[in-house]
Amino acid sequence: MAQQSGSAAAAVGGAALGLPSGVTLAFVGSLVPCTQTRPGPTCVRWSAVGGGVLGLMGGAMLGASDSDQLSDVAVGAGIGFLAGAAAGLVLKSAAERFGWQDVAVVGLLGGSIGAAPLGSAIGFLGGSAVGLAAWGLFDSFDTPDLIGAAAAGMALGGIAEWLVRGIGAQGDDSPQFSVVLPLTVSF
Amino acid sequence: MRVGSLHRAISAALVNLTLAACMPSHQMTHEPAPGRTCPGSDGPAWYFPEQAADNARLEDWCVTVGPPVVEPEPSGSFFVPPAGKPGGDLTVWSWNIAAGGGDVLRFLAEEALLRCAGPESTLGPEATHFALLVQEAFRQSSDVPESVDRSVVPRAAAEETRPGGRPDIVEVAEECGLSLIYVAASRNGEQSTDGRREDRGVAILSTLPLSEPRFIELPYEAARRVAVGATVGHGSGRAVRLVNVHLTSATPPARMLVTGNGSRLRQGLAIADAVLQMEESDLEGADASGPVPSTVLAGDFNTWSNSETPLLQLRDMFPDSPPPLDQPTRGAFPTDHILFRQGDGVAAGILASSYARTEERFHSDHHPIGVRLHFHQR
Numbered sequence: 425m426a427q428q429s430g431s432a433a434a435a436v437g438g439a440a441l442g443l444p445s446g447v448t449l450a451f452v453g454s455l456v457p458c459t460q461t462r463p464g465p466t467c468v469r470w471s472a473v474g475g476g477v478l479g480l481m482g483g484a485m486l487g488a489s490d491s492d493q494l495s496d497v498a499v500g501a502g503i504g505f506l507a508g509a510a511a512g513l514v515l516k517s518a519a520e521r522f523g524w525q526d527v528a529v530v531g532l533l534g535g536s537i538g539a540a541p542l543g544s545a546i547g548f549l550g551g552s553a554v555g556l557a558a559w560g561l562f563d564s565f566d567t568p569d570l571i572g573a574a575a576a577g578m579a580l581g582g583i584a585e586w587l588v589r590g591i592g593a594q595g596d597d598s599p600q601f602s603v604v605l606p607l608t609v610s611f
Numbered sequence: 612m613r614v615g616s617l618h619r620a621i622s623a624a625l626v627n628l629t630l631a632a633c634m635p636s637h638q639m640t641h642e643p644a645p646g647r648t649c650p651g652s653d654g655p656a657w658y659f660p661e662q663a664a665d666n667a668r669l670e671d672w673c674v675t676v677g678p679p680v681v682e683p684e685p686s687g688s689f690f691v692p693p694a695g696k697p698g699g700d701l702t703v704w705s706w707n708i709a710a711g712g713g714d715v716l717r718f719l720a721e722e723a724l725l726r727c728a729g730p731e732s733t734l735g736p737e738a739t740h741f742a743l744l745v746q747e748a749f750r751q752s753s754d755v756p757e758s759v760d761r762s763v764v765p766r767a768a769a770e771e772t773r774p775g776g777r778p779d780i781v782e783v784a785e786e787c788g789l790s791l792i793y794v795a796a797s798r799n800g801e802q803s804t805d806g807r808r809e810d811r812g813v814a815i816l817s818t819l820p821l822s823e824p825r826f827i828e829l830p831y832e833a834a835r836r837v838a839v840g841a842t843v844g845h846g847s848g849r850a851v852r853l854v855n856v857h858l859t860s861a862t863p864p865a866r867m868l869v870t871g872n873g874s875r876l877r878q879g880l881a882i883a884d885a886v887l888q889m890e891e892s893d894l895e896g897a898d899a900s901g902p903v904p905s906t907v908l909a910g911d912f913n914t915w916s917n918s919e920t921p922l923l924q925l926r927d928m929f930p931d932s933p934p935p936l937d938q939p940t941r942g943a944f945p946t947d948h949i950l951f952r953q954g955d956g957v958a959a960g961i962l963a964s965s966y967a968r969t970e971e972r973f974h975s976d977h978h979p980i981g982v983r984l985h986f987h988q989r
Contacts, residue, residue, distance in 0.1 A: 464920030
């Protein structure tokens with residue numbers, strides 16, 4: 425994919441996409457660790473602010489330099505939003521007091537993951553692996569901690585993808601985001 | 612450079628203040644908000660959230676429930692060494708009975724060693740006086756009103772099928788000769804049985820007289836929740852204040868986003884605020900009643916970890932609490948807890964080694980937990 429030039433409008437668009445994505449990912453990722461500290465909600469909010477700043481920076485840099493890649497990200501966010509909202513609708517039909525605003529929030533989470541799918545997926549797997557190891561090693565590391573580790577990994581991976589894309593788009597002409605998976609295929 | 616550091620520090624402080632201000636208030640008051648028609652604004656027994664937004668939602672729920680039940684004197688014949696006096700013991704149990712799922716009568720017989728026979732009820736020779744703090748208690752009564760416009764009627768709680776009858780909390784108290792304070796949080800389904808509708812909430816049952824009933828309507832998070840308080844004592848002494856709590860469980864995502872996942876923290880701090888107000892009124896004002904009694908704060912906190920924020924903060928306020936249980940009480944989660952704070956009145960201490968959960972759930976989805984208090988000379 426050849427790198428396209430960005431624009432100020434695309435930078436604003438990227439920031440507008442990166443900000444909620446970073447906020448939402450950091451919010452979800454910080455829930456379990458933060459709610460085991462005395463500050464609790466304040467810790468969650470600070471994490472969301474941090475995630476939002478990083479998402480905004482990554483999105484703005486990406487939009488300023490590569491509007492094509494930003495378009496791909498926007499499509500991913502849209503698909504993620506629809507998938508999340510569909511999951512939210514299922515929950516709404518099953519759970520009491522699950523309103524339309526809750527459907528929107530689940531959609532927002534889906535969109536945030538959809539905007540940074542590879543980083544989120546790798547982070548989720550990495551967090552799960554670390555969580556499983558800790559779960560096996562430490563008695564005090566319970567099932568919620570395992571879920572929290574996976575969510576935190578997903579958040580870190582997703583936010584890292586925003587930054588990698590943004591910083592990478594500033595550089596040379598080659599695609600900036602690539603991952604080598606350690607797989608062996610046998611026939 | 613110094614100016615830059617100062618600027619950064621001020622900016623950080625402003626952001627911090629802004630973030631903290633986003634947390635809705637947990638302050639409580641005796642004064643019902645304008646527009647409240649329930650749950651009764653009579654006297655100092657009730658504590659309400661200060662915020663108008665909470666009160667608007669709570670009103671929609673409380674119009675569907677019946678009035679509190681207060682039967683302060685036990686009718687049973689309980690001849691054991693008196694609790695609240697030096698040498699006396701009191702066992703405090705806390706149990707979420709899943710709105711009729713839990714077999715309370717069998718629990719009382721096997722764990723509290725109580726023989727239920729109405730006014731002839733007796734405690735076994737090895738038993739102590741006890742107080743049972745019940746969450747998800749239910750009451751069937753024609754006092755529970757028909758549902759009205761703009762009211763909220765949640766589904767009836769699902770129960771595990773079990774043998775035996777399903778007496779409501781008033782019938783349990785009558786059958787076992789116990790004192791009772793019950794306050795409903797919500798309706799338990801729309802259906803009525805023989806004209807009797809059901810509500811559910813929290814209750815305190817005891818072999819001792821219960822005095823100074825207090826009702827705390829918690830800040831609205833996902834559903835209306837209430838806490839109930841009462842003082843047990845003997846003769847001239849106010850031995851210990853019991854506060855039975857049931858915090859919110861699952862918070863919808865949008866609410867979680869607003870509170871920073873602080874729903875249970877907000878409700879826990881509201882209860883702590885109400886308890887502090889009770890203690891202030893113990894010491895001053897027209898109805899001052901003497902030294903501050905020790906306080907047991909127990910119930911279903913719906914926590915999934917022993918180090919969840921509301922527990923950490925409440926433990927700071929209840930520094931004489933026993934260490935957390937190392938066993939879960941609902942599924943894999945440590946949802947139920949007993950906290951304790953020594954008061955200025957009758958000396959009471961927790962026997963930490965006695966703090967445990969029962970092995971059996973008695974058909975509820977929660978294990979009962981209990982601890983023994985010992986009253987001694989100062």
